Structure formats: C-alpha cells, structure tokens
Amino acid sequence: MNQAPQYVLSGLRPTGRVHLGNYFGAVRNWIQLQDRYRCFYFVADWHALTSDYADPSKIRQSTFDAVADWIAAGMDPQKSTIFLQSGIREHAELHLLLSMVTPLPWLERVPTFKDQQQQLEDKDLNTYGFLGYPLLQTADIIIYRANYVPVGEDQASHLELSREIVRRFNNFYGPVFPEPQPLFTETPKVPGLDGRKMSKSYGNTIGLTSSADEIRKLTMTMFTDPNRVRRSDPGNPDICNLFQFHRLFSDDQTIERVDRECRAAQIGCVEDKRLIAEIMIEKLRPIRERREQIDRDPSIVWDALREGNRRARERAGETMEQVRKAMQVDFPELR
Numbered sequence: 001m002n003q004a005p006q007y008v009l010s011g012l013r014p015t016g017r018v019h020l021g022n023y024f025g026a027v028r029n030w031i032q033l034q035d036r037y038r039c040f041y042f043v044a045d046w047h048a049l050t051s052d053y054a055d056p057s058k059i060r061q062s063t064f065d066a067v068a069d070w071i072a073a074g075m076d077p078q079k080s081t082i083f084l085q086s087g088i089r090e091h092a093e094l095h096l097l098l099s100m101v102t103p104l105p106w107l108e109r110v111p112t113f114k115d116q117q118q119q120l121e122d123k124d125l126n127t128y129g130f131l132g133y134p135l136l137q138t139a140d141i142i143i144y145r146a147n148y149v150p151v152g153e154d155q156a157s158h159l160e161l162s163r164e165i166v167r168r169f170n171n172f173y174g175p176v177f178p179e180p181q182p183l184f185t186e187t188p189k190v191p192g193l194d195g196r197k198m199s200k201s202y203g204n205t206i207g208l209t210s211s212a213d214e215i216r217k218l219t220m221t222m223f224t225d226p227n228r229v230r231r232s233d234p235g236n237p238d239i240c241n242l243f244q245f246h247r248l249f250s251d252d253q254t255i256e257r258v259d260r261e262c263r264a265a266q267i268g269c270v271e272d273k274r275l276i277a278e279i280m281i282e283k284l285r286p287i288r289e290r291r292e293q294i295d296r297d298p299s300i301v302w303d304a305l306r307e308g309n310r311r312a313r314e315r316a317g318e319t320m321e322q323v324r325k326a327m328q329v330d331f332p333e334l335r
C-alpha cells in the first residue's frame, strides 16, 4: 500500500562544530531517519540572533561548521533537505501572521522563557524576539507541514505550544496545518570530560571531528572513578565517567575486559585513557576524514545549502499560498 510521505523537520542553532553530545543526542538520529521520511534539517541562524544579537560575528562560521559536520557524519544532501533558516524568508512572514493569533500568556508561560532569561543574565533577553522564540520555531515546523519533529525532552514544551497554535489557526481558518508530533528516540547519555552533561557552555566537550591528537589530549583530562586514588586501588566502572565512553564506542568484549580489569586493579586509569582514545580515534576516523575533505572543498557545504534552500523554499511557498488565502491576505488581482 502506498502511503503519503511523512515529513520530518528539525533544526539546531548554529553553535559550531558538532560535539559528541550533539551527535549521539540528535544528529545520529536525524541521519537514521533519512531513509524513512522526507527530512528537512536546518540551521536556525535567526534563532541564534534572539540571544546573540549584540554580536552576530560567529554565526557564519558556526553555520558552516555545523553543516560540514552533519554531512561528514552521514547526512546526505540528496536524501535530506539541508537548509538555512534565513534563506527562507517565508518563515518570517508566517511568524508575523501567527503572531496575530497567539495570546501573549501562551508565550510567557513557556518554561524556557524565564529559565533562559535567568541563566543568561549577562544578556538582555527581555526582547520581543526572545519572547517570540517558540513562535518562530512553530513557524519553522509548520511551514513544512511537518508530521514529526525529533526533539529532546527540553524542547517538548515548545512543541506543545506549536500544537496549540496549529489547533487555533485551523479552528479560525480551516485545516491548513497537521499537528506536529514529537519524535522521541532513546539516546544514550553522553557525559562531558568532567562527568557533567556534555555541553559547550561547560567547556567539557569532545568534537565529533576532532583530530587524533586533540582526542588524545582531551581524554587525558577525563574524570574517572573519584574513589580510585592509587593505581593499586580497585576501580568501579559503574561510577567511572571514562567507562561511559567505552559503552558508546567499544565492542562488548573490550567493555567486559575493561570492566573486569578495572575492578581488579589490573588496568590503570591512564592506560585506560590511552585505550579509549585510540578506540575513539579509530571509530571516528571515517567522519573525521570526510570533514577534512569538506574543509578542502567548502563548496560541498554551500552547494548542499543552496540546493536545500531551493527545495525548502518550494515547499514553504506552497504552504504560504494556502496561509495567505486562508487569512485573506491574498490579492490575485494584484499578481
């Protein structure tokens, strides 16, 4: 039986090179969805401006680095539509039109609004644009009439808002948009070098495409079992940060051996760091080599984005025709 294609959309703010937390938490999953859905993946450069408006100088390079790493990791510009938000001006038009029907309290009660304002207190986030962050995100999603949005738990409240706005819009103007569903997938926990969640803001990341030497240097700073002080102390892999990386990268046999030898104090932490570094270097080699190839020929990224923008614009344009008609801001006489 032939079913209508299902659309998947997701995006990330341009935060630069992909780290292992981004990879195992989102990007790897996006890549796996490529064969089953019509996938649209984009860099949310306008969203970056909601908090970095005072200094946008890093957005361009971060955009390149993000897309280069996505492609290096296996995102295929033929299969997925990879695009840049600011290249599709229709998102802004839809954002404006949606703003007419969005009650302010709906935006004010989104948990990330107050949380982020407090967390990033060095920036003035008491702006119209920042309040509208989840509304712009709604426009990003529904302009592609996306059925599914792979998101982390932290974005769940944003998607709930999107669904409410879709219901309100469709109620006023007729069924233009499907309600986007979240697509939650099991993702492994990726700790940073220091055991906290891997995050750029903690400075505890390992890049997906870091060089072999960088990986060796970074793994040397990894936290291990804090109770294992001397080499002769038996270790406990269950509370060892480094051991989490074996779970992500090593084969079962190695995991089993390290577990056993650590508990018996037969392998030391330094030796284990050297081991995990070499395993990671080997496992990440194809991705790293592809990234090096892209750096020698950056047009791979720009060509993918140009073609992705073209495809995205086409679908967004179709949606906007329906939206303008539905909201009666369409004057065929003037075309």
Ligand code: TRP
Binding pocket: 009, 010, 011, 012, 013, 044, 047, 136, 137, 138, 140, 141, 149, 151
């Ligand atoms: N808010 C997302 C982030 O933190 C980026 C984003 C913007 C997004 N629009 C989206 C994600 C639409 C999913 C769907 O990076």
